Amino acid sequence: MTVVPTSIAVGVLEDDPATREYLTLLIEETDGFHVAFACERIVDARRAIETTLADICLVDIKLPDGNGLDFIRHFADATGGRSLILTVLGDKASVLLAFEFGASGYLLKDTPPDQIIRDIHALHAGGNPISPQIATHLLGMLSRPDAKATEVANILTPRERDVLLMFSRGLSYRETGSALDISQHTIADHVKAIYSKMSVHSRNEAVFEAVQNGWLDL
Known part of the structure; x- marks a missing residue:
């Protein structure tokens, strides 16, 4: 009796139409894979996993x-599946924040197609594939001595923490201002203060440092 291998179900969450089509074709044309869903928006992907099983999602x-x-x-809570980040963002803060949120792997979008397929296989087998540039960030983080977190009360004001919390949820300046009932100009002032106090240079970096130090509960 011949045992037929189970096909790996892969979801795709990507807003760029050309990239989404490229990934969909790559998966469908690879033996042992099939596309579980391909969505542009988070809300659509959430609906998809209510009725469609997926082992892995490219996000x-x-x-x-x-x-x-x-x-x-x-995705992890609802399906038990694993996620592989596929993005143009290769900065340290984005990488570390992704793993903080539970990503199982992290690839840059310039990864060759054959490598993407190998990395999906590796992820499905329990591995944690990462692009070489990403590995450099992680090794640098591991080699840095731990620093004792400073009490947030001595660094950020309650409103500045509110702004960081909104940023951690992916909100824009306009959306953050609306949620907190303050102007975008005031948001910009808070951001400048946050960057200065935390010695960071981006929203992702600020959110990551806040999470690492226990200042934000995601």
């Missing part, structure tokens, strides 16, 4: 209706 970070990292946790 972009910046999406029209939020941050792809939020979907990673939902």
Whole structure:
């Protein structure tokens, strides 16, 4: 009796139509894979996994209706599946924040197609594939001595923490201002203060440092 291998079900959450089509074709044309769903928005992907089984999901970070990292946790909780970040964002803060949210692997979008397929196989087998540039960030983090977290009360004001919390949810300046009932100009002032106090240079980096130090509960 011949045993037929189970096909690996792969979801795609990517807002760029050309990239989404490229990934869909790559998966469908590879033996042992099939596309479980291919969505542009987080809300559509959430609906898809209610009725469709997926072992793995390829997830972009910046999406029209939020941050792809939020979907990673939902996907794991709802399906037990694993997520592989596929993005153009290669900065240290984005990488570390992705793993903080539960990503199982992290690839840059310039990864060759044959390598993407190998990495999906590796992820399905329990591995944690990462692009070489990403590995450099992680090794640098591991080699850095731990620093004792400073009490947030001595660094950020309650409103600045509110702004960081909104950013951690993927909200824009306008959306953050609306949620907190303050102007975008005031948001910009808070951001400048946050960057200065935390010695960071991006929203992702600020959110990551806040999470690492226990200042934000995601």
